[in-house]
Amino acid sequence: MNKVSKTTVTSAVLEEFMRILIEGHVKPGDKIPTEQELVQMLGVGRSSVREVLSALELIGIIDRRVGDGTYISDNLNCKAFSLILTVVAQNTPVLFEARKVIEVGLAALAAEKATPADLQKLEGYIVQMKEHLDEQQTFIQIDLDFHLYIAEITGNVFLRNMMFPLTTFLNAWREKSARSKAAREMAIACHTNILEKFKAKDAVGASAAMFDHLQQIQEFFIKESDCENPLAQ
Amino acid sequence: MNKVSKTTVTSAVLEEFMRILIEGHVKPGDKIPTEQELVQMLGVGRSSVREVLSALELIGIIDRRVGDGTYISDNLNCKAFSLILTVVAQNTPVLFEARKVIEVGLAALAAEKATPADLQKLEGYIVQMKEHLDEQQTFIQIDLDFHLYIAEITGNVFLRNMMFPLTTFLNAWREKSARSKAAREMAIACHTNILEKFKAKDAVGASAAMFDHLQQIQEFFIKESDCENPLAQ
DNA sequence: TAATAGCTGATTGTCTGACAAATAACCGTA
DNA sequence: TACGGTTATTTGTCAGACAATCAGCTATTA
Structure with missing residues (x-):
């Protein structure tokens, strides 16, 4: 039973993602689930996942590498x-x-x-x-x-x-x-x-x-x- | 002659977008071009545009409203x-x-x-x-x-x-x-x-x-x- | 055995098309 | 003038496809 839930999928993904980040006690440099895994874990489309990930990457919270995966950035927030x-x-x-x-x-x-x-x-x-x-x-x-x-x-x-x-x-x-x-x-x-x-x-x-x-x-x-x-x- | 120019489309869009923002002297509250217009202006796919816009929205630089359009946020950067x-x-x-x-x-x-x-x-x-x-x-x-x-x-x-x-x-x-x-x-x-x-x-x-x-x-x-x-x- | 070259699967990057949902603007009616 | 409904526009979301890149494995060779 989630609140009023009048939020968009994207922002829901963001919140869920941040929750995982925090509760998972991830450190900078850690690898996080792939887009496909996130799609399945969260039950949303890939675009929604990607939009959140792109945002997090643009503001410097994560780093993405083609053919490798996604990692928590180790020089956060600059x-x-x-x-x-x-x-x-x-x-x-x-x-x-x-x-x-x-x-x-x-x-x-x-x-x-x-x-x-x-x-x-x-x-x-x-x-x-x-x-x-x-x-x-x-x-x-x-x-x-x-x-x-x-x-x-x-x-x-x-x-x-x-x-x-x-x-x-x-x-x-x-x-x-x-x-x-x-x-x-x-x-x-x-x-x-x-x-x-x-x-x-x-x-x-x-x-x-x-x-x-x-x-x-x-x-x-x-x-x-x-x-x-x-x-x- | 741009450096090594190993940039992604997304980050190029971001840069171009920021340039437009600055040179266009936009104020908080201003309406910015629609996704379709940006797609044509920048010659890229809608996903790329959306990923950048999502990032900007996530960090509070813009506000998007379904059926209306996208605006420069008026309480920036919180x-x-x-x-x-x-x-x-x-x-x-x-x-x-x-x-x-x-x-x-x-x-x-x-x-x-x-x-x-x-x-x-x-x-x-x-x-x-x-x-x-x-x-x-x-x-x-x-x-x-x-x-x-x-x-x-x-x-x-x-x-x-x-x-x-x-x-x-x-x-x-x-x-x-x-x-x-x-x-x-x-x-x-x-x-x-x-x-x-x-x-x-x-x-x-x-x-x-x-x-x-x-x-x-x-x-x-x-x-x-x-x-x-x-x-x- | 050790080093190297090549292959393969996995992962992110990008585009396209489609439909849903919400809204502003317009239009007709009372 | 005020109200209600329609319509076109715009963002939100999904799915599928293919390209580009890379880590790790495998087989070959010195």
């Missing part, structure tokens, strides 16, 4: 965020704000968790930035790596996978407009500042430093590029 | 987060950490943006919590509303839609294990504390207060429920 970002993309200020909120929190968390090896790695990025101060393209890439590695330090898969497309997306956007050398030097200073707080295991200080950094990026961004108005959505 | 959460669900500690990071940042942002009307509304929630101190179910709901309203205050669609399933999910989880009256009284104290910082427009203080609050929830959560080990993913 794609879905990218997709969503593409749609919300027209509203850059909102994304910037989101990045600020998330990354400031990440900095605090990472400051607590950073190991000596992590600190060394971050230091390495800063050195590289100084070396490539005049090559904008390379510089931006290293800048990006620095930020992503901070997410990496937290060890939180969910946050890292959310941060990744967000930062990448905004950076790609930023690449369009050339950044002044002054802006690049300021970035190095900010990163150094953040690293100092990390070394001192100062979570509050680290988040404050990150906040300042992003604030400056945002101001430069708005100043140096023609930023259209956010859509009212 | 579903996708829920889906992902369901998959990562087995790893509750990771979600808690994510919530802490995001909500601490949200509190700072909301503290700056809160209007007098917002403050009054938050105050109202606290009053209600006191009134329903002994009704756990109702209490938890109001507690939840308080947190969600803070996300609302920031006016950031992206953050709000991310927060919503995250908070709801963790709260639902929490409902399973009864919370002591002491825990509920502490929640009221924390909320009051947060509100005070909001009134003072003290962003740093607000985020600190929110951090303490979530920290306590987490400790109570771990203490009062049997929390299995996080999966190594």
Whole structure:
């Protein structure tokens, strides 16, 4: 006796599928039943099964290989965020704000968790930035790596996978407009500042430093590029 | 000359579709071409089109109505987060950490943006919590509303839609294990504390207060429920 | 024995056609 | 004008067919 059951077959399949996923305690990398098996298990047509599977694949929950089978993806949920970002993309200020909120929190968390090896790695990025101060393209890439590695330090898969497309997306956007050398030097200073707080295991200080950094990026961004108005959505 | 171009029709359709979406400057609520039109526009089979549309619907980017047509969803991207959460669900500690990071940042942002009307509304929630101190179910709901309203205050669609399933999910989880009256009284104290910082427009203080609050929830959560080990993913 | 080449069955990718179900728009009647 | 019914459109679902790809097995060969 299932509720009102005014749902479509597809969404029913999805729910059932998710239930199996959870109750089956599947891990990333696990193989899941074939389409034919699912068709029989769920008593629906292949198209319905495939539509659900396609959706899950497009958002990065599963991986499908012709001639082999279907597996739980082992780097979950990065794609879905990218997709969503593409749609919300027209509203850059909102994304910037989101990045600020998330990354400031990440900095605090990472400051607590950073190991000596992590600190060394971050230091390495800063050195590289100084070396490539005049090559904008390379510089931006290293800048990006620095930020992503901070997410990496937290060890939180969910946050890292959310941060990744967000930062990448905004950076790609930023690449369009050339950044002044002054802006690049300021970035190095900010990163150094953040690293100092990390070394001192100062979570509050680290988040404050990150906040300042992003604030400056945002101001430069708005100043140096023609930023259209956010859509009212 | 496209790279190796070993892409499937489906993903090509997705890309093309997203391109149309962006370049067409569609707004939420807009009607998009019918399946038949897309079939002709893209020169592919209906199944391929449908698989992409199903995926987009599943993650909440579009809405489809039988006999009517397909529209850009007007409350974007809430579903996708829920889906992902369901998959990562087995790893509750990771979600808690994510919530802490995001909500601490949200509190700072909301503290700056809160209007007098917002403050009054938050105050109202606290009053209600006191009134329903002994009704756990109702209490938890109001507690939840308080947190969600803070996300609302920031006016950031992206953050709000991310927060919503995250908070709801963790709260639902929490409902399973009864919370002591002491825990509920502490929640009221924390909320009051947060509100005070909001009134003072003290962003740093607000985020600190929110951090303490979530920290306590987490400790109570771990203490009062049997929390299995996080999966190594 | 070990390595390689080829075969085979299984699995996903794609298309087509068909029908059901629901809805918006139109039309005629009161 | 308001109401009820018809119709064309659109999405939902199924079934069947074939192509493309791959893992695993088998037989051949050095």
